[in-house]
Amino acid sequence: MSTSAPLRSGTFEQRLIRRGDADYEATRAGSMWNQRVPARYPEVIVIARDVVDVVAAVRWAAKRELRVSVKSGGHSWSGNHLRDDGLLLDVAALDEVTVDRARRRATTGPGRKSNELAAMLGRQGLAFPTGHCLGVCVGGYLLQGGFGWNGRAFGPACMSVVGLDIVTAEGELLHASEEENADLFWAARGSGAGFFGVVTRFHLKVYDKPRVTAAAGQTFPLSALEPVLRWMHAIRAEVPASVELQLAITGDAFGVGGPGIELFAPVFANSLRDAWRALRFLDSPIRRLAKRRIPMLPVPLSALYRLVMTHYPSARYGVDNLWTHAHVDELLPHLEHAARTLPPPPSHLLWLNWSPPAGARDARMAFSMEDETYLALYGCWQRAEDDARYAPWAVSNVRRMQHLASGCQLADENLGERPARFVSDDHLQRLDAIRLERDPRGTFQTWMGRP
Numbered sequence: 001m002s003t004s005a006p007l008r009s010g011t012f013e014q015r016l017i018r019r020g021d022a023d024y025e026a027t028r029a030g031s032m033w034n035q036r037v038p039a040r041y042p043e044v045i046v047i048a049r050d051v052v053d054v055v056a057a058v059r060w061a062a063k064r065e066l067r068v069s070v071k072s073g074g075h076s077w078s079g080n081h082l083r084d085d086g087l088l089l090d091v092a093a094l095d096e097v098t099v100d101r102a103r104r105r106a107t108t109g110p111g112r113k114s115n116e117l118a119a120m121l122g123r124q125g126l127a128f129p130t131g132h133c134l135g136v137c138v139g140g141y142l143l144q145g146g147f148g149w150n151g152r153a154f155g156p157a158c159m160s161v162v163g164l165d166i167v168t169a170e171g172e173l174l175h176a177s178e179e180e181n182a183d184l185f186w187a188a189r190g191s192g193a194g195f196f197g198v199v200t201r202f203h204l205k206v207y208d209k210p211r212v213t214a215a216a217g218q219t220f221p222l223s224a225l226e227p228v229l230r231w232m233h234a235i236r237a238e239v240p241a242s243v244e245l246q247l248a249i250t251g252d253a254f255g256v257g258g259p260g261i262e263l264f265a266p267v268f269a270n271s272l273r274d275a276w277r278a279l280r281f282l283d284s285p286i287r288r289l290a291k292r293r294i295p296m297l298p299v300p301l302s303a304l305y306r307l308v309m310t311h312y313p314s315a316r317y318g319v320d321n322l323w324t325h326a327h328v329d330e331l332l333p334h335l336e337h338a339a340r341t342l343p344p345p346p347s348h349l350l351w352l353n354w355s356p357p358a359g360a361r362d363a364r365m366a367f368s369m370e371d372e373t374y375l376a377l378y379g380c381w382q383r384a385e386d387d388a389r390y391a392p393w394a395v396s397n398v399r400r401m402q403h404l405a406s407g408c409q410l411a412d413e414n415l416g417e418r419p420a421r422f423v424s425d426d427h428l429q430r431l432d433a434i435r436l437e438r439d440p441r442g443t444f445q446t447w448m449g450r451p
Contacts, residue, residue, distance in 0.1 A: 017045040036316035042088040059171035066396035072139030077176035077319040080193035110139025142238040144410035145193035162201030169439040190367025192410035194447040196439040210268040217294040233328035252345035255292030318391040319378040321412040322405035323371035407451040
């Protein structure tokens with residue numbers, strides 16, 4: 001399907017925000033959630049009101065040979081959308097949602113916040129693996145893969161995208177699915193900020209909402225790091241898919257009064273008994289080392305969002321990550337070093353047990369990078385004068401471990417400073433081939449760290 005979208009007469013160019021305009025810098029800096037705004041300056045910023053504006057912006061940029069970058073929520077830690085000399089297209093206003101409960105289908109614009117989508121679906125007894133943090137919009141989240149709530153059971157969110165409305169490099173509005181423009185459908189699901197089009201609407205498969213959302217936790221002193229990590233590694237394949245087992249090494253662990261380890265286990269189930277059974281692995285010898293043990297408690301998803309955000313206040317960030325299946329013996333000295341050199345709280349190192357089932361993924365989408373364990377480092381501080389002191393912590397520690405990495409996740413990437421595999425090699429070759437065919441003039445920006 002191709003839809004010709006007319007341009008509004010005499011309105012579009014009047015609303016361009018050009019470099020040097022009075023409101024340019026506030027708009028540029030305001031496009032970032034991370035208060036550490038990179039020194040990259042697009043020539044023009046367009047805040048789209050609707051699909052017509054998106055079409056007009058892409059055509060306008062292509063005519064002037066300006067490369068286009070796209071922003072929905074602005075939660076990219078590295079600021080992928082801020083590029084020198086091109087056009088920044090802000091699609092946050094495209095946030096309409098429709099829900100067809102009977103068919104278990106929904107559509108959403110890229111600017112809808114994940115937590116809002118979760119609440120809207122939840123009121124109808126439905127669910128989707130939405131992102132973990134408040135304010136993250138679905139545009140970038142779904143393009144990069146989407147590791148969200150109950151994602152071990154539902155799979156990465158891009159697996160539940162069944163169609164997309166896309167404005168191409170030619171300024172055409174197309175629909176992409178397995179049956180229509182299948183190359184774009186394949187490429188969009190997992191290519192992240194390097195996608196060569198603007199998604200204006202996602203068509204989603206949604207699910208019955210689990211009847212029970214609950215969580216349990218344990219906290220440990222930092223002195224218990226080795227036995228806790230050895231336990232995490234040993235039980236990684238035994239954790240039920242309904243549980244998101246995660247561990248954070250932080251400078252102010254709950255109930256510890258200083259550096260320590262927070263073990264957190266949200267669970268999604270259809271009964272309290274099922275939830276309790278899923279969390280029985282926490283009843284292990286390691287619990288004797290805990291300073292605090294929090295039993296399983298029912299908790300709404302909205303409360304889980306608020307709890308997560310205690311680790312991510314409005315601040316300056318330096319972030320990097322890796323996927324790995326390395327043995328804990330190989331990882332331990334590097335994680336101990338990262339723990340010793342932590343920036344101030346709430347900086348933390350996250351160990352997420354993922355362990356995807358063998359054969360669970362296939363070649364039907366660009367997404368192709370996951371592994372047993374996900375490690376992400378989030379340096380967090382408040383003052384610009386501390387950038388040189390704290391900003392290198394995440395990327396330098398990941399560099400120490402990158403010989404143990406299978407790749408990185410695009411959600412927390414730092415490709416501009418540390419290039420890494422974010423899809424499999426054969427999928428990257430296919431992405432490049434589709435880009436060459438669909439965007440031969442290079443209208444859209446590619447990934448940072450690549451030409």
